[in-house]
Amino acid sequence: MVLVLSSLSAFAQNRTVRTESGLVQGIPANDAKISAFLGIPYAAPPLGDLRWREPQSVPAWSGIRKADHFSASCIQHISGERLPWTREFLAQLPISEDCLYLNVWTPEIKTKEPKAVLLWIHGGGFVEGAASPAMYNGEQLARMGIVVVSINYRLGIMGFFAHPELTQESAHHASGNYGLLDIVAALQWTQKNIRAFGGDPARVTIAGQSAGGTAEELLTASPLAKGLFRAAIIESGATLSDPTGGSLAEAEQQGTQFAVSIKKPTLKELRGLSAEDLQTLERNAHLRFGADVDGWFLSEGVPAVFAAGRQNDVVTIDGMVADEGSSSKSYGALTPEEFQKQVRKTYQSLADEFLSLYPSSTQAECTESQKQLERDRRLVSMYLWGVKRAGTSKTSFYTYYFDHALPWPEHPEFGAFHSAEIPYWTRNLKALDRPYTPVDWAISDTLSSYWANFVKTGNPNGKGLPAWPALEPAEPVTMELGDRVAPQPVVSPEKFKLWMEYQKVNPQLE
Template identity: 45%
Template sequence: MKKAGLLFLSSSLLACSAHATTRVSTATGAVEGVTEASGVTAYKGIPYAAAPVGKLRWQAPQPAAKWKGTRKADHFGARCMQLPLFSDMVFRSDGVSEDCLFLNVWTPAKSAREKLPVLVYFYGGGFAAGDGSEPRYDGESMAAKGIVTLTVNYRLNVFGFLAHPELTRESPHHASGNYGLMDQAAALQWVKKNIAAFGGDPSRVTIAGESAGSFSVSAQMINPQAKGLIAGAIGESGSLLGLMAPAPLAAAEQAGATFAQGIGAPTLKELRALPADKLLDDLKKPGAWFFAIQDGYVIPKSPVAMYAAGEQAKVPLLAGWNSYEGHYKQILGDAEPTGENFAAALQKLYGDQAGAAQQAYSGDVKQAATELASDRFIGYGTWKWIDSHARTSGKPTWRYYYTRPRPGQEGANHSVEIEYAMGNLPLNKVYAWAAEDYALSKQMQDYFANFIKTGNPNGAGLPEWPQASAGAGSRLMQLDATSKAITATDDAHYQFQESQAKR
C-alpha cells in the first residue's frame, strides 16, 4: 500500500513538474503551451498587440490587454483578413478576423535560463495573404535544432497598408500606411520583452521570411521601430530594393482616397464604420491591392538610398532566390520559345535597349526568358539587396541560388524552398518526397540553423559556403540535390537590370 502511495505521489509530482514547465509568464499574463512528442513546447495564439478594430483600425499597434489566470495557448489564433488568393496556402488557424495580432512560439528550452538563439519568421503572400499557422512555417522542426522559433501574424492588404490623407493628418508622425510593418516591429518589441521567459536570448534574434516576408525583412532592417532588435537576417526571394520601388506617401494617399471614393466611403469615419467583411469584399475590385510604401516614418527614405548609405541594420545577412521565380510565358506569352519571338518580346519590353537585353540574357531561349521573368519579378531586387548589404554593412553576407524542383515539377518555383529550409517536408503530403529531398532539407536547415546561432551558415559535415561580395564575380552556394559553391554566372543580368532601374 505504501509503495502504491509513493508511486502515485511520484507520478503526481512528475505530472505537476511537466505541467509547470509548459506555463510561462509574459508581460501581459501567463500562457500554457503543449509539449510535443519531440520535446518542443508550442505556445500558439499569443496576443502581442490589441485587436486593431474600431478606432484602432489603421492605427499603430497598441499594447495587448493584460489577462488574469493562465491563457491556454494550445491553438492558433485567427488569421488576418484576406481573400483566398493562393491555392498553395494551407491554414490551421481559427478562421479569419480583424482581431488577428497573434504570434506562435516553439521552444526546446526546459527553463528560462537557457538563452537560446531566436528565429522570428514572417510569412509571404504579397502583403495580401498568409498566416503564421501554415504548416510550411511550423516552428517545431527548427526548435528541435536548439532555436526558439516564432511565426507572427501581421495585417494585410487594405487593413495593413492603406494610406489616406485623413490617416496622415491624424498621425503624430504625419504618415499613413505600413501598419502591417508596424505590427511586425511590435512583435519584435514583444520578443525583446518576453522571449527570455521561453528560454530565448533577446539579443540573438534573427528575422526571416519568404516573398513578402523577405520584403518585410529588408524593411525591418531600415525601420527605426526595429532598431537594435535584430541580430541577423534571412531573406528568401524578395526585397524592397527591386524594380518597383515603394510608392511615395503622396501617391499612396491618392490611391487610398480613390479606393475609398470608389467603395462609397470617402471619409475616414465612414471607412472605419464599414464591416470588415464588406471592406474585404471590396478588395475584389480590379487594382485593389495595398502594399508597403515609402511613408517617411516606417520606411523613412528610398530603401535603395538607405542601403547605399549604410543606414540599414549592420547584421549578417543570408539571402537568395530560386531558379524558376518566373515563367518564360510571362515574357513570350503564347509564342513559341524561338530566337525570333524572344527578340520581338524584348523589343516590346525594352525598345532601344532590346539589344542590350538580348546580350545579357543569351543562350537557350526558354531558359533565358525564364531567368528574365524571374529577375523582373524578384531576382533582381534580391540581388540588389545582397549586393548593397555586402557593399555597405561591414558584416558577412551569404548568397544562395536554389535550383531543386519539387517532385514532378520542371524547375524551382517561387516559394518551394520554404519547407526544405524549415525542415517541414513531412507536413506537405502533396508531393512524393525522395531521399534526395530529405537530404537537401536536412542540409539547408542545418545551414539556416548555423546562421541563426552564429551568423555563419557553415558547420561540420556541410559543403563550405563562401561569403558573398559586392560587384561581379560574387561567390554563392547553389542549393540542390548536390549543393556546391559557385561563382556567379549571372552578372550580366544584373548589370542590365541596374541600367533599367536607373532609367
C-alpha cells in the same frame, strides 16, 4: 488516480510561462521535448477605433491563458489551394480583425544558456498568409536547438491603407504601414518576453519569404526596428528596386480615391464598415495597398537609406529559387517570334547580343531561354543589391540559388517554384505527401543546418557543410543549393558582361 492528476498538474506547470501581460500555458509538440505556445497576443485587437492605428499594448489578464491553438488569420480572401501552393502553404483558418497573435516553439524553457531565436514573417503579397500553415511549423527547427517564433500581421486594406484623416489623427503624422508596425510590435514583444521561453533577445534573426522577405528589407531601413534583431534571412525578397509603393501623399491619394469610389469618403464611415465588407470592396476595386514612405516607419526609400549608411546593419542571407515565376501560365510560354520581339523591345541596342546568349531557334530552346533569362536577371539583380549594400555595410552578405524541384509527378511544370525551399529548411517535408528520394532528405538536412547555424552564430557555415562564401563584390558568385551544394558563378562571364552593359542604361534591371 491522484498520482496521475499530480503528474498532469506538474506537466502543465512546467509549460507555464509568465509574459509581461500574464501567464500562458503551452502544450507539448509532437516531440514532447518541444513546448509549443500557440496564439499568444502581442498587441491589442485592432478593433473599432483601433482599426488603422499603430498596434497598442496587450491588456493584462489574470489567471493562466491557454496557448494551445492558432489564432484566426488576419482579414484576407481564403483560397484554400492555388497551385503551385497547396493547402500546406496557405492560410486555412477563419479570418478576423482580431488576429495579432504569435506562436513560440522552444526546446527548453528554463535554461542557464538562452537559445538563439528565429522570428518567421510569412509571405503572401501583403494580402494573404498566416503563421499557421503546416510549412511554417517550428517544431523541427526547435529540435535543432533554437527558439522559433511565427507571427500574424495585418494585411491588405487593413494593414496598408493610408488616408489624410488617418494622417491627421496620428501623433506621428503618418498613415499606412500598419502591417509593418505590427511586425515591429512583435519584435518588441520578443525582446521583452522571449527570455521567459528560453530564448536570447540579443540573438534574434528575422526570416521571411516573398512579402515576408520584402518586409525584412523594409525593417532594415526603418529606424523603428533598430536594435530589435541582429540578422536577417530574405527569401525571394530583396532586389535592386525600391519595395515601397511611393510617398505618403501618393498613398493618401490612393486611399482617398478608394473611399470616394465606395461612397464612404470619411474615416468614420470607413471604420463603420465590417472588415469583411472592406476586404470585398478592396478586391472588387482590384487595388493593392502597400508600404509607403510615411516619415515615421520610413523616412525615405530603402535604396536611399542604404546609400546614406542609415540602415540597420545586420548580417544577411538573400536568396531565390530557380522557377520564381512558374505559377504564371505565361512562364516560358512565348513563341520564338514573341520572345524575339519582346527582347528587342526591352533590350534595344543590346538585343542582338541577348538573343545570341539566349537563343530561340526552336520552341524548346525558346522556352528554356525565357526561363534562363529571368533567372539570370534576378541573380544579377541580387548580386548588384549586395554590391550596393557593401558600400555602406560592415556586416557580411550571403546569397543563394535554390534549384531543386519538389517532387511532383502530377505537376513537373512548376519546378523549383516560389516557396519550394521552405519545407526543406523548416524540415517539414513530411507535411507534404510527395515521392521523396534520399536526395530530398539530404537537401533538407543541409539547408536546415545552414539556417540553424546562421541563427545561432550569424554565419551559415559549420562542421560537415560545404563552405558558403560571403559576397565579395569583385567575385560574382552565389551558393547553389540543390542536388549540388557549392558556390557557382552568378552567371557566365559573357552573360555577366552583357548584363553589366544593360545595367548602365537601366540601373534597376527592370
